[in-house]
Amino acid sequence: MEHVITSCERIKIDRCRKERAGARNGGISTGASSGQISYDRLVNTAADIGYLLIANGAEISRAEESMRRIFYAYGAEEGEVFAIPNYLSVSVNAPEGRPITAIRRISSHQVNMNRVDLANDLCRRICRTKPPFDSVNREVRRISKLPTVTLPVQIIAYALVAAAFTLFYGGTAADAAVACLCGAAIKPVCWLLEHFHVNQFFIYLSASFIAAAITLVFANSFVTLNYDRIIIGVLMNLVPGVAITSFMRDIIAGDMIAGVLRFTESLLVAAAIAIGAGIALTSMRMLLGV
Amino acid sequence: MEYLSCLWAFCACFAFGLVYTMRGKTLAFASLGGAIGWLVYLLFGFVREDLFQYFVATIATAVYSEILARVMKKPATEFQIVALLPLVPGGGIFYTMEYCVIGNNEKFMETGLHTLGIAGALATGILLVSSIFRIGNPPYRGLKKE
Numbered sequence: 230m231e232h233v234i235t236s237c238e239r240i241k242i243d244r245c246r247k248e249r250a251g252a253r254n255g256g257i258s259t260g261a262s263s264g265q266i267s268y269d270r271l272v273n274t275a276a277d278i279g280y281l282l283i284a285n286g287a288e289i290s291r292a293e294e295s296m297r298r299i300f301y302a303y304g305a306e307e308g309e310v311f312a313i314p315n316y317l318s319v320s321v322n323a324p325e326g327r328p329i330t331a332i333r334r335i336s337s338h339q340v341n342m343n344r345v346d347l348a349n350d351l352c353r354r355i356c357r358t359k360p361p362f363d364s365v366n367r368e369v370r371r372i373s374k375l376p377t378v379t380l381p382v383q384i385i386a387y388a389l390v391a392a393a394f395t396l397f398y399g400g401t402a403a404d405a406a407v408a409c410l411c412g413a414a415i416k417p418v419c420w421l422l423e424h425f426h427v428n429q430f431f432i433y434l435s436a437s438f439i440a441a442a443i444t445l446v447f448a449n450s451f452v453t454l455n456y457d458r459i460i461i462g463v464l465m466n467l468v469p470g471v472a473i474t475s476f477m478r479d480i481i482a483g484d485m486i487a488g489v490l491r492f493t494e495s496l497l498v499a500a501a502i503a504i505g506a507g508i509a510l511t512s513m514r515m516l517l518g519v
Numbered sequence: 520m521e522y523l524s525c526l527w528a529f530c531a532c533f534a535f536g537l538v539y540t541m542r543g544k545t546l547a548f549a550s551l552g553g554a555i556g557w558l559v560y561l562l563f564g565f566v567r568e569d570l571f572q573y574f575v576a577t578i579a580t581a582v583y584s585e586i587l588a589r590v591m592k593k594p595a596t597e598f599q600i601v602a603l604l605p606l607v608p609g610g611g612i613f614y615t616m617e618y619c620v621i622g623n624n625e626k627f628m629e630t631g632l633h634t635l636g637i638a639g640a641l642a643t644g645i646l647l648v649s650s651i652f653r654i655g656n657p658p659y660r661g662l663k664k665e
Contacts (some may be wrong), residue, residue: 470604
């Protein structure tokens with residue numbers, strides 16, 4: 230969350246600096262209605278929308294297509310865009326042949342479908358009505374500041390996911406209760422580690438370790454529990470479902486690099502989860518003799 | 520009561536949608552997709568070949584997501600990410616790891632390959648449906664020049 234805001238602020242500062250530079254050079258007129266458009270602002274607006282889409286979990290092809298359509302809507306004849314999950318660049322040729330390029334590094338990812346939805350709607354509206362850049366920028370800023378799910382709600386949701394998946398895999402009500410507890414326990418751990426900028430794989434590894442360790446402690450005292458179903462249910466919270474779904478969609482859309490990146494990510498996350506739970510299983514066997 | 524698991528699939532998808540900040544109708548329909556996918560998996564239980572069941576269930580969820588995306592004018596991924604979750608082989612990953620830890624290499628290889636097979640079935644299902652739905656609606660590459 231903090232990442233997104235700081236990046237947006239950086240974008241804003243960059244934009245101000247660019248506008249000032251443009252004014253010094255006797256820059257181009259602003260506002261789309263006056264016939265001539267500001268290519269600097271067009272490039273920045275397109276990059277902002279692409280950033281918003283990719284940072285919140287949209288597919289690469291959607292982000293690229295949105296940026297191309299924005300160029301086309303404002304009449305920029307030669308525009309090129311390229312994006313992979315953590316980088317995007319857009320480039321337009323201004324009428325006098327001067328190329329204008331913007332690059333965004335997408336350092337943090339999250340899945341926020343509400344923002345993707347709104348950014349997608351905004352893009353459709355831009356292509357239909359070609360609003361002035363000021364109002365588009367305002368809207369982009371508003372969408373990128375929309376609240377994410379708060380930590381307490383996330384803890385409850387994690388607990389629910391764990392309980393529901395435990396029941397789904399054939400666990401009993403007692404199993405679901407333990408899963409609920411473990412699910413609620415892993416979210417604060419993830420949050421804390423993210424807060425300290427620990428790398429993603431170590432976060433998955435420790436969350437999975439903690440889930441399995443708590444479950445095995447419970448299973449040691451109450452022998453009727455199905456420890457395997459509880460652990461699977463809790464770990465479904467961490468399983469890379471998004472990466473598995475979107476890598477295939479990216480590859481079909483022709484974004485091979487993005488697809489391969491996500492495929493590698495899903496393999497690494499799966500390995501991290503397995504290693505975390507594996508450490509818990511072996512150490513608990515040695516300590517408790519489960 | 521085998522079909523009760525569809526209800527749990529719905530609940531799990533609903534909670535996951537909350538984590539992904541989905542709202543209102545989108546959330547409800549995406550979770551319903553998860554339940555439908557699992558129902559299709561169970562209905563095809565008579566073939567006794569779970570890779571095929573996973574494949575058909577993935578096709579069902581993917582078709583459901585693509586149709587809903589066109590009806591509700593929302594990105595198809597939104598529905599698909601959530602609806603596919605019950606089919607993701609979380610159990611396979613866990614049992615593979617457990618056999619590895621125990622040191623049962625035969626079972627480890629067997630379960631591991633089976634899990635990979637399930638992941639492959641999901642990927643193939645998505646590939647098939649997504650490709651078919653893209654026919655006549657090509658990706659918007661490059662700008663047309665007058």
